[in-house]
Amino acid sequence: MNWQDISAITALDFTSGRITHLAPQSAQADWAQGFFTTLGDMAVFSASCDDAASFLHGQLSNDVERLPQGPVRRAAYCTAKGRMITSFSYWKNSDTIYLQCDANQQPAVQKRLQMFVLRSKVKLASLAESLIPLGLGGEKAEALLTTYFATLPAIGEHVHDAANGMLLRHEDAGAVARYQWLVPAEQFAAVWQTLKNALVLSNSSDWYLGDILSGVSRVVAATQELFVPQMINFELTGGVNFRKGCYPGQEIVARSQYLGKLKRRSFLASVAATGLQAGQELFNPASPEQPCGHVVNVELLNAGESLLLAEMTMADAEQGDIRVGTADGPALQFRELPYVIHDITRTPE
Known part of the structure; x- marks a missing residue:
């Protein structure tokens, strides 16, 4: 599912997968109680097979070989001169490592990594059109998420559920808890309608303010x-x-x-x-x-x-x-x- 398809479902015109046409709402009380938005300027791809962890360990600035299930970590992907090509968030389940970066960079970054796979047993696959990223926050959002996920992750953790996608907990925006939900494409229309009926629709900027307030940078x-x-x-x-x-x-x-x-x-x-x-x-x-x-x-x-x-x-x-x-x-x-x-x-x- 691409963002043209998503525009048809939501009846919204997206710019780079973002909602941009609404007035800023992060200071409003109803926003803090429960909001949702799109995060389409982020994209996910996966690394799987026997050598996935060791291969990525030799490419990224953070530990991948000893990455347990549960934590979401950050890593830089650099040139030989130490300059960041992109910044990743990454996590794993039992047999797959997931990497998220700027959507405009994802195809080229994945291709660059593929160049260095050589004889390693690693399969890289884009999930950009199969997992749709949404940002949610506030008490009403947390209550709604518990109807989809048995547990909610702590800050810096993730919950993986094969049926309902993946849920990642980000740093709070002030006192407002923030979550990123990677929704399976086939469920997107139903999920969107549920969120629309329960939460305030927000500009994507309102969600990303939490990263900036937390001092968390990302390379685009x-x-x-x-x-x-x-x-x-x-x-x-x-x-x-x-x-x-x-x-x-x-x-x-x-x-x-x-x-x-x-x-x-x-x-x-x-x-x-x-x-x-x-x-x-x-x-x-x-x-x-x-x-x-x-x-x-x-x-x-x-x-x-x-x-x-x-x-x-x-x-x-x-x-x-x-x-x-x-x-x-x-x-x-x-x-x-x-x-x-x-x-x-x-x-x-």
Whole structure:
């Protein structure tokens, strides 16, 4: 099932699988009680057969060989220079590993991985049209999900049910619990109608705000190969295992961590502007001749304001006056991340 088919079922016109035509609702009480939306800018593929775990272990920045059933982990897929091609969420059941990334990148990333399979016993298969991603949240959503799943996962866990798809628990948006439901295509029409009757339909941005508030970055097509994992705090959110074996770019990533060469990080900020895009350049007016960083991820916060994760040097962040797009563009208003970041080149006081 593609998004044209889904548009016909829902009577909605999707842009890249997202709902974008509604007003922001994340501050509304009825939204917090129970909402749903589409997450079609994410896609899943699977890796199966005898060598799937060992093959992926040698390609990704996190441990795959010792991945148990239950946890959802993050991993970077890097070039030989340590730059992130994409970011994955991944998990497994008894015989299959599932990987989720930006939908625009998924075909090319899967093809790139396939090039390195060689004689390994690994089968990669796209599930982009057989599992339809929906985002849900709030107490009413949790109550509804219990009619489909015997248990609900904790944050960072998943529930796999062959009949009803897969359910993943994401970081909360404030006090609102968030879930991603990968719905089997053949059940989508019935599930959509049930959700429509019980929950508030929301823009996709309202759901993704939870990732940004949690400081969880993801690489999309517009930011491919811009960042070493630590530049987007990826190791702080569980995306890098420094004790595992080699993978493409591992030497660069490790050197950045242990030799004190990393001076760039990502910060949480809001900006009084809309229409911003991932990959957009950031500027310090004190040095306007070249950009000091990039927008990592950005979502609409309300009718006139956006929330973003912004990558830049630690020194520029400390200076404080950072603009989007041009040196005289809208100014970032920095917010506190839910975890501590530090400059590893400095000796703690």
